[in-house]
Amino acid sequence: MAKKITVGTLISGGGTNLQAIIDACRDNRIDANIVFTGSDTPGVKGLERAQKANIDTFVVDYAHIIEDCKKNGIKDTDLPKDFNLKEIQSKQKLVVSDASKEQVEFFLKSRAIAEKKLLDIILDYDMDLLVLAGFMRVLTPYFIDRINIEPGKHKIMNIHPALLPSFPGTDGYGDTFRYGCKIGGCTVHFVDYGEDTGPIIGQKAFEIEDKDTLDDIKKKGLEKEWELYPHCIQKFADRV
Ligand code: GRF
DSSP, X not given: OOOOEXXXXXXXXXXXXXXXXXXXXXXXXXXXXXXXXXXXXTTOHHHHHHHHTTOEEEEOOHHXXXXXXXXXXXXXXXXXXXXXHHHHHHHOBOSOTTSOHHHHHHHHHHHHHHHHHHHHHHTTSOOSEEEESSOXXXXXXXXXXXXXXXXXXXXXXXXXXXXXXXXXXXXXXXXXXHHTOSEEEEEEEEOOSBSSOSOEEEEEEEEXXXXXXXXXXXXXXXXXXXXXHHHHHXXXXXXX
């Protein structure tokens, strides 16, 4: 059997994708071991799933951090020592162009404060791949550059609930449904400086019938996601 890769995971919610990956690792269907599960939200079901599988867990409470930044403002001393606003601004492709300069700065600075807390924990692990399994936060270049340290080698994967490049953003299945698509799907891709724009690793599609509700689409989609994510992790494992 091939050498197993070490996988870190980040979640925000129920963690059914995480569960599919845990099961695939446990049953030796993929050459991977999960070394941690981190969440941006305390108390979510996905953390319980990880603990049940004896995986280390941690929380970086984004909502709390952002609230604190709004209430107290952001001083230079709050920022990570290696944070360079100009550099991050020039790289990032996340923020819409009609946002004000202040809004963009607040966004990048508050996220970097949260991301530094993630990095302080994550970088202590020996990790080949970071898998975003329903992690509902965008990652800025500050974070990405500290994970992707080998030039040209992507190490962060995300699953998106639509057939990219259609319907990027937070509500892929909703957007697919409202557009009236007859085919829906999900995409696993590497994370780059944009929102859902990185190189595609794998996709799965399903048919949408006229009678299907949004809930039907979500159900069909999630079932495809649970097959697709382990498959894409194995694709990565086969290359290292
Ligand atoms: C999935 O639909 C995923 O594509 C999206 O968020 C959902 C997470 O579901 N990014 P779960 O937490 O894995 O159950």
